[in-house]
Amino acid sequence: MTSKLLLKTTLLSSMLLATIGQVQAxxxxxxxxxxxxxxxxxxxxNKxxxxxxxxxxxxxxxxxxxxSALIRQNVKAVQEETKTEIRSRIKGTFKGWKGNTKFYLENGQxxxxRNQKGGTRWxxxxxxxxxxxxxxxxGLQVLTIIDKDKSTKVKRIR
Structure with a gap:
């Protein structure tokens, strides 16, 4: 089950939605x-x-x-998906990010x-x-610069 499917899934009935919300609680x-x-x-x-x-x-x-119904049914599948990790290097000189920066990786990706309000800059x-x-x-990706332990939200474009 992909995270996109989880995000796009809707329930057909508002009554069912209310019932499921109570069950999830x-x-x-x-x-x-x-x-x-x-x-x-x-x-x-933890604080x-x-x-x-x-x-x-x-x-x-x-x-x-x-x-809620899909999340409860697929927690294990989603947790397995979150273990996926991509390791690579940014090609060339890296100057940081400014809200919509593109990251060209050595692995070709x-x-x-992801454009954020206020444009996260570093x-x-x-x-x-x-x-x-x-x-x-x-189901959202986060890129971390290992040596600096700095992270930003990203999306794959190629």
């Missing part, structure tokens, strides 16, 4: 169980109080209610920073930096 494992320990620590979620974590989980339930000067691209739980 009872069955939702919580963000801590959906992330691995490293992701949980890096995200800073949240129990009541803050509960509020975040409640928000996630509401946000994903339309996909081209990725682009300036650096490196030659052929090594990168890892991981897919998160929601």
């Amino acid at each position: 009872n069955d939702f494992p919580g963000i801590k169980k959906l992330m691995n320990e490293e992701e949980f620590q890096k995200s800073g979620l 949240l109080s129990d009541s803050e974590m509960e509020a975040l989980n409640s928000w996630l339930i509401k946000y994903t209610a339309k996909d 081209v990725w682009q920073q 300036t650096v000067n490196m030659e052929n930096p090594e990168v890892i691209i991981n897919t998160n739980f929601f």
